[in-house]
Amino acid sequence: MDYTVDATSDTPAYIIYLIDASGSMEAPMPGTSQRKIDVVSDMLVEIARIMFYRSKRGMTIGPRYRIAVYAYGAEVTPDTNDEFIPVSEFIERIPEFSSLNRAMTNTKGAFERALHLLEKKLPDMQNSPAPMICHLTDGEYSKEYGDPAPIARRIMSLRNPDGNVLIENIFLGDGLLVDPITSTTEWEGVKNEGQLSDNYAKFLYSISSKWPKPYTEKIKAAHGYNIASGTRMLFPAQDVDTVKMAFVASGVTGARGSSAYEE
Amino acid sequence: MSQSENHFTFEAEQDAEKLLIDTINSQELGITYSFGPSRAARQGKQLCEDYITFIHVGDQLSFVVCDGVGSSFGAAETAAFLAKRLASLLIQHAQEENASLFIQTQLNELKSEATEIIRKIKNPYQPHENKYLFFEDSRKDGGETKFFAGLLDFTLGTGHLFWLGDVQCALVQTQSQQIEILVDPDVGQEEGWSTAHGVFGNNLHQLTFKLNDYNRIIVASDGLKKFFKDIALGSFEIIEDLTHRAYEQGRDDISLIAVSLVPVPVAYTPILPEIPDRRQWVSRDKLAKPIVASALVISVLIFFLANFLSKKETGIGNDVITPSVTMLPLSSPDTTDILLPSAEPTVQYTPTLTWEAPTATISNPTAVPTTVTPTLSLPEIITGTVQPAATPTLVNTPTFEPTLWPGLSPCQYSNAPSSWVPYYVLPGDTFYRLGNRFNIDYNYLMRVNCYIRDTDLTAGDILLVPAEEITITLEPTIELPLINP
Secondary structure (H helix, E strand, C coil): CCCCCCCCCCCCEEEEEEEECCHHHHCECCCCCCEHHHHHHHHHHHHHHHHHHHHEECCEECCCEEEEEEEECCCEEECCCCCCEEHHHHHHCCCCCCCCCCCCCCHHHHHHHHHHHHHHHHHHHCCCCCCEEEEEECCCCCHHHCCCHHHHHHHHHCEECCEECEEEEEEECCCCECCCCCCCCCCCCECCHHHECCHHHHHHHHCCCECCHHHHHHHHHHHCCCCCCCCECEEEECCHHHHHHHHHHHCHHHCCCCCCCCC | CEEECCEEEEECCCCCCCCEEEEEECCCCEEEEEEECCHHHHCCCCCCCEEEEEEEECCEEEEEEEEECCCCCCHHHHHHHHHHHHHHHHHHHCCCCCHHHHHHHHHHHHHHHHHHHHHCCCCCCCCCCHHHHHHHHHHHHCCEEEEEEEEEECCCCEEEEEEECCCEEEEEECCCCCEEEECCCCCCCCCEEECCCEEECCCCEEEEEEHHHEEEEEEECCCCHHHHHHHHCCCHHHHHHHHHHCCCCCCCCEEEEEEECCCCCCCCCCCHHHCCCHHHHCCCCCCHHHHHHHHHHHHHHHHHHHHHHHHHHHCCCCEECCCCCCEEECCCCCCCCCEEECCCCCCCCCCECCCCCCEEEEECCCCCHHHCCCCCCCCCCCCCCCCCCCCCECCCCCCCCHHHCCCCCHHHHHHCCCCCEEEECCCCCCHHHHHHHCCCCHHHHHHHCCCCCHHHCCCCCEEEECCCEEEEECCCCCECCCCCC
16 A cells, blocks of 8 residues: 556556536636636646546557546536546546536535445456545535535545545635745645645645655656645645646656556 | 678568567677567557667678657657668768767757658547547657667777667676666656657767677667676576567567677577467457356366265265274175174164264366366275264375466466466456465565566466365265164
8 A cells, every 4th residue: 555556558547526616616717817617627638638648659548547527516417427437538528617507516415426436436446546536626615515524534545455545635716825835846735734824725634635655756757846745635726837736746646657558 | 681691681570460589690799689569569559669670781780779659659650760760870870980979960860851750640530539639739749769779890899889768778798797787867857869859858878889898788678677687698588588578468568689799699599489479378358268267167166066066975985984983794795785883782883973074175276177187086895994973085186287387487487386376367356366365465476477567467367376275065964774783
């Protein structure tokens, strides 16, 4: 259990994206004229492109990643039909989140769907890297649906031989950190709650896994980010660069050299 | 390969279905080369992204090993293009005053020609698909390859080596037999040659040396570095074994050129022809073999169980029963089919014979029984004594001769304890699970079977595993005739 398994076509990386598509995601992303949800769509294209490069050989795209996407507002929408789909299919089905009329934020429901999918598929993942959930939101969950934390903790208790399931949280908003990120390449991550100035960021901190050292080394080698091992997988993102860093980090399980097939 | 006296060339075939391994000799040198396309290449799904070539003309030999970067566009074509051009350039121009600068200049000039090759590669996807767009994007960045190139001039007694990226090279010193490994210190910082950018990263690396100082040069594309010492000392069997492994799931192409200078070696005769191509004996993409294997396993189990049940029904003990109660014929000395205890007339013989459930151990019932001849030693007639609580034991333990098993590599045989037996990998098997099943550390199981990663295991592979024990419990009931003396 050391998060050292490489993603290959036979042992793909399993990643679930939980995307908050509630009405607040219509608001502009700080520093841009783009809606937050459009920034997220762009980032999914970006991560698809990264996965493509890591999965291609010749003119074929190996199934090195398997991805599931859930968008949630009041309801949870299984954009990949409650299944993990290979990266070649994901490339063709990148969600665009065109209409947002969801007034509520059913975060718990999204985590429950992820838990159900993981419990169903975990037996198939025994040789794969530990699965990862990448959750993106810009605001608090609606109390009507209940607290997602117990579900998130249950997810984090699931494991395969490579390690426990990892949860990464991306929180879009202003003023989330006591000391804002000035350089994404130098930022070392969130080491303790005291660095956070927002209560919901602190809540997300409590349901964020810690970065395993092999992953932070890969992130550094492949993308130049200096996230320290042991810090929380939490990205308080007030700009596009931080969102990009967070999405790039979510695909780190497949990062290995220049070819998917090298020894 | 074309060959005439002191003049031969070799160019790899990237769509080859099988690996190549051979040695050729001339007056000055011997060249052993191997070319192991990856599994996907051998299955015809794509071209091999390695390329090796050498040209021997007169008193010069040039050789190039290229390792195309799989994540780039047209890596196979790029590797082939550059290898051919470099081998030719070296033969023609290596005596330039500044060979390194010349080669680097040439490398940068070759990119426009190579870009034209890349431009012509067909995009197999539809223009409206994202995949099409992604591939077109990657086409702009061109193909990339790493390489190691050499020129040996036997008249001048000099050698030149040029390299970019982590293609690996070992030089064996003539006097000391010490091995020098040449590496690219910039590996990890994007070093190589690109059809779009020419030389990128840092400058070309170069070494010039006297031929007398070294007696062997080994260049390998991938995966052989840790075996350089063995290869350098002449263990060419390792080349063969490792080249085979290029076929294993998830592995890259593996190719090598080993040039022996002094003395000219005896040609290595590969035993390859005696080993069928792996596709013939491990068809991992088809479940047919695992299914056949499963059927055979089930057959073995049924065979053994049937024997036990048969023995149970006939009342015959399992294999050898050692009676300890003296028996006498019921009526006459000629009657041998009914036996009675020789009890004193006043003693009531208890007709209910209590058996303890006999247990038997069968070694590895999941193996294919081609070499198993289970024979049962049974007395034809039970005479003498009977022990009411007899414990049958199986005296004939099935044995296997692993050396007779096709499809296992020499590496597995040399590593595994002699008591281990073959096992067909079934869908869903992992080293982790098999380790638990056979009560052995899965890393050890992996190493013994010459796998580097757990993830390389595929249904249809054949492993050597500890003989598995299964305990079968029988509850026989034997009724003896009631004797009322």
